[in-house]
Amino acid sequence: MSRKKSDKTTIHDIAYELGLNASTVSRALNNNLAVSKKTRELVKAKALEMNYQPNYIAAALRRGRSNTLGVIVPAIDRSFFGRVIRGIEEEADEAGFRVIVCQSFDSSEREREMVDTLRGLQVDGLLISVAKDTGDNLDLYQKLISSGFPIQFFDNVPSSLEVVPAVIIDDRRGGYAATKHLIDQGYKRIAHLRGPQHLHIYRNRYLGYLDAMKEAGLEVNDDSVLEIVSHFDNGEEAFEELWKRTPRPEAIFSASDYSAVSGMKAARRLGLRVPEDIAFIGFANEPFNELVSPTLSSVDQQPITMGQIAATRAIKGITSDEDDEQPNDRLVLMPEVVVRESSGAK
Amino acid sequence: MSRKKSDKTTIHDIAYELGLNASTVSRALNNNLAVSKKTRELVKAKALEMNYQPNYIAAALRRGRSNTLGVIVPAIDRSFFGRVIRGIEEEADEAGFRVIVCQSFDSSEREREMVDTLRGLQVDGLLISVAKDTGDNLDLYQKLISSGFPIQFFDNVPSSLEVVPAVIIDDRRGGYAATKHLIDQGYKRIAHLRGPQHLHIYRNRYLGYLDAMKEAGLEVNDDSVLEIVSHFDNGEEAFEELWKRTPRPEAIFSASDYSAVSGMKAARRLGLRVPEDIAFIGFANEPFNELVSPTLSSVDQQPITMGQIAATRAIKGITSDEDDEQPNDRLVLMPEVVVRESSGAK
């Protein structure tokens, strides 16, 4: 009869069966050279035989390291975040880290809860794209950063902090490039569907639009710009509204692919041809851009690279001994314009 | 000077500051009535003041319960899974459970690793949509199920097991309903783009197609059906292939929205009108179905409901004392046809 009480095998069970001590079993399973090769193999064989399942949280408790990364994103089912997470997982896998993903649903309150939860689960580092509501968790993040806790922000980062360890793309440059592309195609009256301006990503895309227009000596007035609340809907209404204005736009740079696509839809309903009558370019390079017709030009944010770099930096912050080795600067990636049918030459 | 060694506060630190014992602090924080109200409030105030962060894994280790659910899906960025996870999180939140999400990337080997990882993390239950490669982990799942471990499968479930605790939709019924809808619109020559037949979900959609065709007395031959490997690509080629055959189809039921959309694209490139010249209906009701034009009819799989039910059942399996309370049956949800433009009347 075995001495086991429950169904799960522990190193003590293995040790008992083999007439060894749990510490030896632990060392053997960790390939510690202090244990003879013979014993190591014996232990491993027995572990397999007894269907041993290591208890990671016990090890984490003792070691003070869980080898786990916590990730918080607004919503898991937005393809951008999905791809960022893919990049994170790739690097984490490589470095022997696990990944726990949580959703804030764009609520900074829930985001705060998630931070607490993940820290309670003893994650070694945190990767966060902050919620897009109007709240913030500046106090919390300020405390975490200055305590030296490995944390990396990406995409949408807390704006008003002095030092923010983050991986972002140059949205202003992206907005500039998208607009410049339209200008290069010969369009002059270019409108911009911008996102909520309290979010710096949308603000920067808008500024980039202004940069390009100014550089080309093109006019921008109140009628050139329209703000959309949620980037999911309103694209149709927004387009109709823009189309009513005089002079009518020849091209539209939308801060989101969603509103660009629904804008194109509204355009087609009005009997307009894209891009002949009205050209479009979006932002984010969503996968469905290839599926709609005409296919939608957009600005790629390099999500996978973003995830990889953010993870690498976080892991570096975890594994480096020196506290000052913490990557605390703001790494900026360059976006790329992806040209498709919707922004063809005028 | 404080007695703290590190920066994180423990219940022992709080106890020391208050001249109490750690056990009292623990009880106080858990609202245990054995502790006087005065002490409870004192402890809570001190905990707040000292910025105490409970260590969940220590508690989990001792209690043998982590209040965490593990979820494994092929890929997080597929909107179907995103929505299932949303449903899972809703129910988990309600019941005070955390959720850890992992991706198998459709590799059953990686899926197995994830199961090990999550069990090592001491999750109390597992929710899995199995990888769509040709492998399986039948031995592993058989063992888990018969050991009474709370596990629930959803969407794509291990086929050849006797008893599978699962929440699925009736794919056969869905395939039938989609085909029936096309028939009701007056189409007679209806082709089917089917998915890999070793996966029962695709097999069942195909069977449902056959059911409807047979019921209506319509002919199905080798030319009516075409198999697509990856549901992401090949939609265009597949359509072109189908269009070459004689007689040409009037309508297409595709087992995936992706291939339906790219099929529509190929159709338009050939100068065909949808649905006048060729009608389409897909499966899965992806969000982009609303964005493409014409909008794509599809079959909704009720992902949120699926997630909610799967989570509820898993949690029930965890919290119920009786081992035989485990929900081990196969719960079947009914899919719903969502009619849009692509399948208009002939």
Next chain:
DNA sequence: CAATTCATCGCAATCGGTTTCATTCTAGCA
């Protein structure tokens, strides 16, 4: 042959909470 080195392994403390059992103290009652 005695002394020393090194490989191998056991003992026990430890991580941070939880929980059982014991202890202290106060209030209530005869």
Next chain:
DNA sequence: TGCTAGAATGAAACCGATTGCGATGAATTG
């Protein structure tokens, strides 16, 4: 006043793995 019930808290074992230190014994060296 003396005794007891019950409220409040403390002491210590415990969850499962890790690890510093010490013990054992064999091998090596002078």
